[in-house]
Amino acid sequence: MKHTRILAGGLVVSMSLLGLASCSATTSESTTATNEERTKTELASASNQGCTLVKDGFGPQGKVNVRAEEVVTGLEVPWGIAFLPGGEMLVTERPGRVRLVRDGELQPSPVATVNVTDSGEGGLLGIAAHPNFADNRLFYLYYTTDKNGSPVNRVERWQLSPDGINASSDRIILDEIPVALFHNGGRLRFGPDGMLYIGTGDARAPESSQNVDSLAGKILRLTPDGQVPPDNPFPGNPVFISGIRNTQGFDWPNESVLWVTDHGPSGELGRSGRDRVSVARAGDNLGWPTTYGCGSNENFVTSSLSWRDAVPPGGAAIYTGNAIPEWKGSLMIGTLGSRHLHRVVFDPDSPQQVQLHEVYFRGQSPNGFGRLREVIMGPDGELYVTTSNCDGRGSCPPEQDKILRITR
Template sequence: MRPSSRLLLASLVVLATAASGCRKSQAQGTSPSCILVEDDWGPDGKVPFTVDVVAEGLQVPWGIAFLPGGDALVTERPGRVRLLRGGVLQPQPVAQVPIASSSEGGLLGIAAHPDFATHRQFYVYVTTEAAGRTENRVERWTLSEDHGSATFERVIFDNIPSAQYHDGGRLRFGRDGMLYVGTGDARDPDLSQDPRSPAGKLLRLTPEGQVPSDNPFPGSPVFLLGLRNLQGWDWKDSETLYITDHGPSGDLMRRGHDEISVARAGSNLGWPDIYKCESREGQVSPSLTFEDAAPPGGAAIYTGDAISEWKGSLLVGTLGSRHLHRVVFDAREPQKVATHEVYLRNTHGRLREVLMGPDGHLYVTTSNCDGRGDCGPRRDLILRLRR
């Protein structure tokens, strides 16, 4: 077992005891700041924009890492890292990453090191076989000088539980230079409340895979807990995150109720103790939840100027409901949603990754070739949204 994993399993005995005690209580009421959408997803948005197809012919493009100089790396869930150069998808993979067979697992998130220009390092989240069992882990790779190939360097964090569903998988570097890792509960809801397990969490690591000294729980990589299947988040500011999480799909006799929430370091998002708009002391109720299953993919705050009406809004890709959701939070009550609306309704199918590009435009990937959508002759796409 690697040092980072041993540290996780051995740390936070006091916190684990407190969490197990909390699990016995029930929801205490309904959050007044939570909006429950009971019918459909919301009103259609009125802001006009243009959709460009940047690349096609992909198979479940799960994550994008933009690189200095204009290139981008794209992960395909079956285990390929692809290069996007000058807006053209290169025919040969940069790397083939060994993966374990899993319905929702495989090669998932990707992130470029903040100092990529110096040593060309990037990170991937992958479902793989290790010591005779399936697990999720974070690996570091090095891209060649010509960006045409990549070599495996090392595993920086492992022993993240894996299952047929709920594998999480998003990677993002924060403004603080730390690597944030979104994980799923691996079909074991109680793991989300167990601080000794990396499942159902947002983890925060140094680029070397160590636990930062200023993490909210000393000695632990856990940054947020109480999540079911985390695939999207972004930073409102240095202390506040917008989080999108999958609701239950039959777990504990519950369905639907995907969530958009506001969190800070150490927040407990409540799964599986609360769902819908339920509230309980010490746990974060969602700001927006949907009775029917969306569920959400990636999420990004719009920081560009091209679609000025969207500035500061949270944009969320959805899979089952097949649309892009725009959420505007109340400036006076930061936990409260002021308005929300629907774009790209049933136009490009299942939407997976959502992120801002260095050119100031929003990029979105489709996920129609994952066995749950209509793959079609163009297969999966990378889209750019502009005025």
């Protein structure tokens, strides 16, 4: 059974409601094996495939001396940050507010209030500023809302007023992205090619990740106006990378490669843990649900890093600043359940393999900051991170959630 989905500009994409059957596969684990047998099999497979599997814990303590500065407090589940010319920030709060940070101060009134459905992992999620924001003042939001009595995830373009204190909806860019209580994706990023990349979750329908006619479980690629670029891997289709369970973080080490973080299973098919980091290119399939963790199959990309215990990863950004030169070129990942900032260094001589990885700001105060969601480089060359301790899964402090600057 099929239905259609309308993208901006009237483009119609055929969508399958049922998804495609998963291919038969060789995975690194048997769902009926004991934990000990699974671990032995995983480690052997990971070694053969060049995937680093973290058997215990999350990684060694970081060795670079860094600190975190509080930039803003008083936020409620800040999910994404868009930096504007002049150093201002637009910040999304999951209950449906877009907030402005001006001169280092959180402004009291929202720039915009979006009608969202914020149960589970839904609500107002990702944000990205148009590459030509200085001229057109356009930005993009990913949010969960009700459409004709059914929840959907939507990407919408907005325009900020000249004085920066309010915004209005401009147009829907992409509608009816599948939604569920969990696995909603939500990250928006503009790539080095000027295209809009959209991370989605499998909406608790794992088979949809393997269906290129579904928007679920993918990284999608559109023009800033919502059209499908002519050089997308599937003609007329926004799908850029498939086989994803639930990504909230990705970045580009170069124009043709993406480093992608993904959530591992939390009970599906008897599986758990195995969050992962993968190296992907246009048209690649990361394998979910056929493979996961360090599992391998000739039809899919093998992950570069996976953890046996649940992390799971939030936002991710490649460190490009000068304040912490040791981190230059590293992928920095916020983690939620494991409550730390993770650094990943890829081997320059073997770009699919991890050279080292380490943990910073582990745990809660005074050493850590709890659940970390957004991770993004600022125009000042500093790394910014948001906490997510007021999302119902953390310990919400009196000052609520924060934006942190990670520096020397």
